[in-house]
Every structure is written in C-alpha cells, then in structure tokens.
Amino acid sequence: MKKSIFIYIFLLLFPLYLISQEKAKDSVVDKPQRPAFESSHIIEMPTDVLNSKNTLEIQMGHRFGLVNGGSNDLIGIWAPSNIRIGFSYGLHERLTIGYGTTKFDRLQDFNWKVGILRQMRSDKIPVNVTYFGNFTVDARSKNNFLVDQHRYSFFNQLIVSRRFNSNLSLQAAGSVSHYNLVPRRMRNDVVALSLGGRYKVSSQTSILVDYTQPFVHHLDGVELEIDPKAGFGLGVEFRTSSHAFQLFISSYQGIVPQKNVLFNQNDFFEGDFLIGFNITRLYNF
Template identity: 80%
Template sequence: MKKLSFLYIFLLLSPLAMISQEQEKDSVVDKPERPAFESSYIVDTPTDVLPTKNTLEIQMSHRFGTVNGGTNDLIGIWAPSNIRIGFTFSPHDRLTVGYGTTKFDRLQDFNWKVGILKQTRSGRIPVNVTYFGNFTIDARKAENFLVEQHRYSNFHQLIISRRFNSKLSMLVAPSVSHYNLVPQRMRNDVIALSLGGRYKISPQTSILVDYTHPFIHHLDGADLEMDPEDGVSLGVEFRTSSHAFQLFISSYQGIVPQKNIMFNQNNFFDGDFLIGFNITRLYNF
C-alpha cells in the first residue's frame, strides 16, 4: 500500500514539476536582449540605451568648424566651435529625464527618453521601440524675438532598433521637429527619417554610421535656398563599462536635433563636414 501511495503522489506532482521547469526555461530564454547600442547617442541620433535606475549620465559634445571653412583655421579646429554640456538621470529602468545647454543660440533643452518595447533573446519581440523628446528654449536676448513664444521648439522621435548579433546593430528613427518661429514660406514642422548603424571591430571599439533625411514641402511647393541638407556622420566609438568616447566627421554642427534637421546648410559630399566628438560618463547611485 505504501508503494502504491508513493506512486500515486508522484504521478500527481510530476506534471506540476514539469510545468515549473518549462516556465523556468522560458523565463531564461525570453530575457531581454542586450541594448542594440552602447551609448545613449550614435553621433547625433538618440539610441535605445536607457541606463539602469538611479544612474546619472554626464554628456559632453563638441563640434569644430567645417574643414573647408577658411584658409587659416587648421581644418576647423581654430574656427568657432559649438559645445553642449548636459546630464540625464534614470528614475526608472525605462525612463530618463535630462537637461542640456548649447553654445550656439544659447539653447536650453529639457529632454526625456522612454523604453516602450525591449527586444527579447527568444525573438518573440524582434526590436526595441523607444521614444525620445525634448522641449528647447532659445535663451538669447529679448530683441531677437517679437514674442516670448518664438523662443520655443520641440522634437519627438520614435527609435526602432535591433541587435542582430554581438557585432552589428541598426536603427531607424522617424521624427518631427517643430519651431514656433521659422523664416517666411517655411513650415513650422519638418518630418525626418534617421538611419544609424554600429559594427564592433573589437570588444571596446565600434564603427558608427548616422544619416538623417528631412522631408521638405513648402506652402507654395517651391524650393528655398534655406532648405536643410541631409545629415551624414561617420565615426568610431571607444567604450568601457561607464564611459564612451565617439570621434567622427559630420555635416551637423547644431547638436540639438531640431536645430540640425531644420537649419543645417552643410552638404557632406561637397566637403562641408566638421570634426566632432561626444563623451559620456555614467555614475551609479
């Protein structure tokens, strides 16, 4: 009787054990994939990277003048440079909030990034989906504006990224840039599409590509001399556990996204590019 009782109990409990093992196996396989990128920006385009909760990220961005901008400026290094210093904080694993100040036009940007979907190792969710936005204030003197509202602009971007393997990651990111004040005949809103990629050539070193195309359509259908040029960037990234350094050439000098997309006049393929670098540093609390 005892043997039969043990056999009966075993038969009752064995399906539960199998279910528990299967759930444990599924939870391991379906863990979130590692971030597609290793820095919060790929040159000028935000990525899917969201530092863990209670992380402070310090950001320093520098853009020299264009390499063909003069005869005595040492490939733009002695020319007027644009600089942005900023920081972001992660109150949650899927949220960052930040602030930055930029030299050109004294732009003060308040930004945020939200993780919507995370790519899983099982492939059940094949991509990351992240939202990035900012609200920017032009802090130049009052005589530059007819009304206070002309100082304001904002930017919204949906970042769709995928980590294909340990070396290759790519993203596509549609965006909308809005300025309250624009030149005559120019629209206040511009839709753009950014494409970016990273390929690792060593555990700490990656090649970066960043491209942005603005879709311009004026009220009268005619092209304007002030129409923005595409943004093209090529660079290299050096990464440690808490620090990233990106060195690149780019046609963008504005740093703040909507400034670049709506007003860039540099044509990369005509030699209108500059040397720039980004530095980020993480502090965990």
C-alpha cells in the same frame, strides 16, 4: 520476460520525463536583450539606451568648424566651434530625463526618453521601440524675439532598433521637428527619417554611422528660404563600463536635433563636414 518488463517500465516513465523537461524549459525566464547600442547617442542620433534607475550620465558634445571652411582654420579646429554640456538621470528603468545647454543660440534643452518595448532574447519581441523628445528654449537676448513663444522649439522621435548579434546593431527613427518661429517661406514642422548602425571590431571599439533625411513640403511651389540638407556622420566609439568616447566626422554642427534637421546647410558629400566628438560618463547611486 525481464526485457518485456523493462520495456513496459520505460514506456510508463518516458512520458513523465518529457513532461518534466517541458516544465523545466517553461520555467526559464525570458530576459530582455542587451541594449542595441553602447551609448545614449550614435553620433547625432539618440539610441535605445536608457539609464538604469538612479544612474546619472554626464554628457559633452563638441563640434569644430567645417574642415573646408577657411584657409587658416586648421581643418576647422581654429574656427568657431559648438559645444553642448548636459546630463541625464534614470528615474526608472524605462524613463530617463535630461537637460543640456548649447553654445550656439544659447539653446536650453529639456529632454526625456521612454522605453516602450524591449527586445527579448527569445525574439518574442524582436525589436526595441523607444520614444525620445525634447523642449528647447532659445536663451538669446529678447531683442531677437517679438514674444517669448518664439523662443520655443520641439522634437519628437520614435526609434526602432535591433541587436542582431554581439557585433551588429541597427536602428531606424522617424521624427517631427517644430519651431514656433522660422524664417519667411519656411515650414514650422519638418518630418525626417534617420538610420544608424554600429559594428563592433573589438570588445571596446565600434564603427558608427548615421544618416538623417528631412522631408520638406514646399509652400505651393515657392522656393524655401532655407532648404535643409541631409545629415551624415561616420565615426568610431571607444567604450568602457562607465565611459563612452565617440570621435567622428559629420555634416551637423547644431548638436540639438531640431536645429540640425531644420537648418543644416552642409552637404557631407560636397566636402562640408567637420570633426566632432561626444563623451559620456556614468555615475551610479
């Protein structure tokens, strides 16, 4: 009799237990996954990383000359080098704006990055979708341009990334680069596809790789004045809570993305590569 009463009580209470467990499970708040990458750039490519609100990032990019560029260049270190100094600021958790100045062609770029979708830990949203764009002004002497509009160029990119686990992250990005003024027999707009990845080999060290393939439609079969080459980079990143240092070899020297996409003539796999580095520092307010 006592056993029967116990069974009846168990049958009455067990559904209540299941309901309480389901409610507890449903009450757990699904959180966004950590960013797929550790820095705002992966060698040459912008990533899904946005600054936290009221966070300032100082950026420095340096590209030496080509390793095979001359007989007395010390693997490009003594050759003319390109430098970009910039900063970006988080206005919102999903909006970062920035500015940078570049040595070659005295390019002044105004840029922005918007987080459209964030990967969730539950995989309800399996990827990050981020938009990056810039407006760039060539600040060289007015003798180089007929009108001021010829100074302007634009870059728009949609980035899809995923953090597969604590070690591996990958991204793919489609972009459109536009120059108001280009050489004869050359398109003003070039579409490109970029692929990038990061693999952590320790808590603070990662291997980086990026590749960008431009797609140029020839003008009615006429050979282009400049036929851009694909870009490739391979490097290593050292990361702390507020610093990121990337050391790499790359076929790109332009730093500003549309400059690289439209005008790169270096073929990495033919030995046309250079040594470069990126440094970033975060300041929270």
